[in-house]
Amino acid sequence: MQERAVSRAGTLRFPCGEAPAPGEAREVAPGVLWQRVPLPNGQFINAWALRDGEGWTVVDTGMWNERAIEVWRQLLAVDGPLGGRPVTRVIGTHLHADHVGMAGWLCEAFDCGLWMTRSEYHQARQLQQRSGRPMPGPDLAFYARAGWDDEALRALRPMGMNMSPLPARCRHIGDGERIRIGRDDWQVLVGNGHSPEHACLYCAERGLFISGDQVLPLISSNVSVWPSGPDANPMQDWLASIGKIGRCIPDDVLVLPAHNDPFRGLHARLEQLARKRHRALDQLRDALSQTDMRAVDAFGTLFGRKDFDNVFVQRLATGEALAYLGYLVRNGEVVLRTDVRGVCWYRLSHQGASRRRDA
CATH class of the missing domain: 3.60.15.10 (Ribonuclease Z/Hydroxyacylglutathione hydrolase-like)
Incomplete structure (x- = not known):
């Protein structure tokens, strides 16, 4: 998903001038x-x-x-x-x-x-x-x-x-x-x-x-x-x-x-990208400490919005929410359960709660 544009006057330099028009x-x-x-x-x-x-x-x-x-x-x-x-x-x-x-x-x-x-x-x-x-x-x-x-x-x-x-x-x-x-x-x-x-x-x-x-x-x-x-x-x-x-x-x-x-x-940008992912994981841990959630419930926490204009973007948001949640499940920080309708719910595990307190 997109993040806010980092300042062009920040740590990155753009030395190639104006972008070419289509066909040029x-x-x-x-x-x-x-x-x-x-x-x-x-x-x-x-x-x-x-x-x-x-x-x-x-x-x-x-x-x-x-x-x-x-x-x-x-x-x-x-x-x-x-x-x-x-x-x-x-x-x-x-x-x-x-x-x-x-x-x-x-x-x-x-x-x-x-x-x-x-x-x-x-x-x-x-x-x-x-x-x-x-x-x-x-x-x-x-x-x-x-x-x-x-x-x-x-x-x-x-x-x-x-x-x-x-x-x-x-x-x-x-x-x-x-x-x-x-x-x-x-x-x-x-x-x-x-x-x-x-x-x-x-x-x-x-x-x-x-x-x-x-x-x-x-x-x-x-x-x-x-x-x-x-x-x-x-x-x-x-x-x-x-x-x-x-x-x-x-x-x-x-x-x-x-x-x-x-x-x-390059290296500054790599650090920015890694920090963004870990910051999002911390925000998700905090949200899961308050309530159980489905993948679609994580949209507001991860992307700052709960609804999307079209199904294609919603599909990307769902896939990325599952990537964050799956990462925490693999690390033992989140537990997954399935309700009677087959919908997956995620909650913070004891290990995840302990890691959140230690952070």
């Missing part, structure tokens, strides 16, 4: 272009073009819709920022539609390959196959257990829309692998929590770090439990990944995120 690009380092593809909600996804011989490697793509197609045609035109040179490959940092929605369209247009981590690619394919079908019964039961009412459940639809058909083949990439792009080596660093096997790219020689959604400067990535893995502990995974990035990537890199502007101050 800004060179943030030699042969590295910053492009922005508009999203249906009025926001943007950053798509990075890396000079790769006579063409370009593209990292992340935007959602598949008419506006995105129009923007990509402007970028790819002979008189556009990419100079009419071909896309040599597409790298998807992870499975979400704003990152790989246009990947199939680009791969087909240029007969080039898609590069992704194995689990991200296969989960994206599964989402596409389910798109447009009725909501599976186990998924509906998952949200009912979290406290959704019948009206909200009826509005649920499978995810996987806004994605052009992904290629039937994918070049799988893995943690620690080095990818040669043009004259540069980029190391894959895999993070977890926001998605199952999120790929970041680090070029040590040039001091560049493509962070995808794993590290964002002004918002925090959604960390959710999903129906496909109800017993997962993504909050623990995400906190561990933040620590891993801090150990593996130096502080002086230029971070190229998926949303908002390129920035410097």
Whole structure:
């Protein structure tokens, strides 16, 4: 879920100037272009073009819709920022539609390959196959257990829309692998929590770090439990990944995120993000010391609001509330019970109460 934007005049520095308009690009380092593809909600996804011989490697793509197609045609035109040179490959940092929605369209247009981590690619394919079908019964039961009412459940639809058909083949990439792009080596660093096997790219020689959604400067990535893995502990995974990035990537890199502007101050931002999560956990412990709650009852504590404008945002909020609650359950601080309707309720355990008193 989003947090309030940190001050641009604070510990982070944004050295790349004004963001490019859709269909335009800004060179943030030699042969590295910053492009922005508009999203249906009025926001943007950053798509990075890396000079790769006579063409370009593209990292992340935007959602598949008419506006995105129009923007990509402007970028790819002979008189556009990419100079009419071909896309040599597409790298998807992870499975979400704003990152790989246009990947199939680009791969087909240029007969080039898609590069992704194995689990991200296969989960994206599964989402596409389910798109447009009725909501599976186990998924509906998952949200009912979290406290959704019948009206909200009826509005649920499978995810996987806004994605052009992904290629039937994918070049799988893995943690620690080095990818040669043009004259540069980029190391894959895999993070977890926001998605199952999120790929970041680090070029040590040039001091560049493509962070995808794993590290964002002004918002925090959604960390959710999903129906496909109800017993997962993504909050623990995400906190561990933040620590891993801090150990593996130096502080002086230029971070190229998926949303908002390129920035410097990586380690300060990692500390901010970790503090935010632990602060939210403390607030949740306090709330649970007062009353038992369902996942939907945690919205006010965690996000400052109890209702959301649409089912998609409510689904993200539910998944993240479950991630916080599941983290505390795994640590023995919260106990879970199920009522006669099958709804899950959470209460602070004796261990959790003791930890809260000691904090």
